[in-house]
Amino acid sequence: MATHLAAMATGKAQPLEVRERQTPKPGPGELLLQVKSLALNPLDYKCRDFGFMVASYPAVLGSDIGGVVLEAGSNVPSTFKPGTRIAAFAPTFFVRCAPDYGAFQQKVIIPARNATPIPDTISFNEAAILPMAVxxxxxxxxxxxxxxxxxxxxxxxxxxxxxxxxxxxxxxxxxxxxxxxxxxxxxxxxxxxxxxxxxxxxxxxxxxxxxxxxxxxxxxxxxxxxxxxxxxxxxxxxxxxxxxxxxxxxxxxxxxxxxxxxxxxxxxxxxxxxxVVASLEEEEQAEQFSFWMNAWLKEKLEKNEIVPSPKIQVVEGGLHGINKGLDILKAGVSCTKLVLEI
Ligand SMILES: NC(=O)c1ccc[n+]([C@@H]2O[C@H](COP(=O)([O-])OP(=O)(O)OC[C@H]3O[C@@H](n4cnc5c(N)ncnc54)[C@H](OP(=O)(O)O)[C@@H]3O)[C@@H](O)[C@H]2O)c1
The missing domain is CATH 3.40.50.720 (NAD(P)-binding Rossmann-like Domain)
Incomplete structure (x- = not known):
């Protein structure tokens, strides 16, 4: 059985621990991604430090991904064939930090409607800072x-x-x-x-x-x-x-x-x-993500009408650097998005 590494939350207010876990298979409408970059959000340290939104441990946190499609489940549009470079919003908060769906790991499952193919001009680091903001x-x-x-x-x-x-x-x-x-x-x-x-x-x-x-x-x-x-x-x-x-x-x-x-x-x-919150009604939320990520963001990146913002700062250490990155974010950043290369 294939495995990969994940920075896992093992308990409230505990530092994330890098552990090996089984790589899941994508279900209908889902993608398995190779995470190349991930970006940090204030909600991530609230989850780590206060157990916010965590249903049970171990959990995997994180929302913002730049990566590559490894495998597509059934009923996924051909736009997302294996090898496609994408920006993706991991649905961590909507699944209460269930481990298969959190961004802080090498391989992650996301719904295809949460993903945007990115132009060659957009780097994985730039892709990673887009989804939560959009x-x-x-x-x-x-x-x-x-x-x-x-x-x-x-x-x-x-x-x-x-x-x-x-x-x-x-x-x-x-x-x-x-x-x-x-x-x-x-x-x-x-x-x-x-x-x-x-x-x-x-x-x-x-x-x-x-x-x-x-x-x-x-x-x-x-x-x-x-x-x-x-x-x-x-x-x-x-x-x-x-x-x-x-x-x-x-x-x-x-x-x-x-x-x-x-x-x-x-x-x-x-x-x-x-x-500010997305619809909590399942069908409406699915339609919203499909418009925001599959349609709007794709078009705006292709037309160069939006740029990844604000400025990127890379935190060293890959998955092992996430705790440090979250501490930096918690202390406060200025016009900066923290990114880790995985
Ligand atoms: N509801 C949701 O779904 C949702 C989703 C994502 C984030 N959030 C929340 O939204 C907030 C922003 O998240 P973020 O990731 O965008 O934050 P962020 O980038 O980490 O915020 C840092 C920026 O905040 C600015 N700032 C701090 N205090 C300010 C003030 N009093 N007036 C104007 N600017 C101020 C700083 O500006 P200067 O450097 O110019 O001083 C700095 O650039 C957080 O509370 C987060 O938890 C909510």
């Missing part, structure tokens, strides 16, 4: 009821506030919002303003400036912009609410929050805030 961006648009096919003309002056645009999620939200036709107002540290503009933001504000809310409101009014949508990528709810309330006009504003919302957290009249 899925979270689109989950956000769905959560706040933004239609997929919306396309504002520049004259429509439809503004959107993206708070935390140098983060992994925020940097993809900026790119996607720009493609939907929004005029993007974003926040980031001053040193990342040019980068965030290069992703499609019209104006970028320094969130560390005590007058940042006032500056955003004044600039939007000066630009004649209606701002009825917002995406809080990092957890600055009160500021987002204050700004949307001031700029939404007479309509209800819609704010997506990537970080969880607290029951006693702030609210604002006329602003509907929702936690």
């Amino acid at each position: 899925v979270t961006t689109w989950s956000g648009w769905w959560t706040i009821g933004l239609p997929r096919n919306i396309s504002f003309s520049p004259n429509a002056k439809q503004g959107i506030l993206v708070w935390g645009a140098s983060s992994s999620v925020g940097s993809m939200v900026v790119q996607s919002a720009k493609l939907l036709g929004f005029t993007v107002y974003a926040t980031a540290s001053a040193k990342h303003h040019e980068y965030v503009k290069s992703l499609g933001a019209t104006r970028v504000f320094d969130y560390k400036d005590p007058g940042v809310e006032k500056s955003i409101i004044e600039a939007a009014k000066g630009d004649g912009l209606a701002v009825k949508y917002g995406y809080d990528a990092v957890g600055a709810l009160q500021s987002c609410l204050n700004i949307l309330k001031a700029l939404k006009g007479s309509e209800t504003a819609h704010l997506a929050s990537a970080p969880p919302l607290m029951p006693d957290g702030p609210t604002a009249e006329g602003v509907e805030t929702k936690f």
Whole structure:
């Protein structure tokens, strides 16, 4: 029986341990992948350190993969024949960290709808930083009821506030919002303003400036912009609410929050805030992933309309380096996505 190595979670708050495990076979609609690169997300250290989403141990964590198709199960589109280079979202959280489906291993099973064939110009490291950011961006648009096919003309002056645009999620939200036709107002540290503009933001504000809310409101009014949508990528709810309330006009504003919302957290009249999550209804979720990963991401990469963002930093050590990488991420990164080469 074939085996491979996995960085396994063996208990809550325990470092991941590299162990040998049996290589599974892909079922209908599934792919077996050779993982070449994986990227780290804040949820990964929450799973490792607090047992978040882990149903039982041993478990395999991790979501973001750049890799190659080794084997396709039945009913898989021919797009994913063996040898195809792909970006893939491992469905770890949807299967409560069941070991076959976590990214932190050499070989992993994923549903084909969670994968995107990548152009030759995209490296495995670049592929690995895309899936979580794309899925979270689109989950956000769905959560706040933004239609997929919306396309504002520049004259429509439809503004959107993206708070935390140098983060992994925020940097993809900026790119996607720009493609939907929004005029993007974003926040980031001053040193990342040019980068965030290069992703499609019209104006970028320094969130560390005590007058940042006032500056955003004044600039939007000066630009004649209606701002009825917002995406809080990092957890600055009160500021987002204050700004949307001031700029939404007479309509209800819609704010997506990537970080969880607290029951006693702030609210604002006329602003509907929702936690970003994909549909939990099986068929709808399958259709969403198929659109986000098989269709949208594929097309945008082929047309060069989005770029992998933010900047990549490789953590050495392959599977053995994941604990160190998660510790670095937990301490805080700036406009950086941590990647391990497997
Ligand atoms: N709901 C979901 O499905 C989902 C999915 C994925 C992630 N998340 C959550 O979304 C959040 C972001 O994840 P991520 O991977 O994108 O994070 P990340 O890339 O690790 O975030 C780091 C960035 O956050 C920025 N930042 C920190 N505090 C800020 C503030 N007060 N205002 C503006 N920017 C600030 C920093 O900006 P500067 O360097 O410019 O200072 C830095 O670039 C996390 O809480 C994560 O758990 C949720």
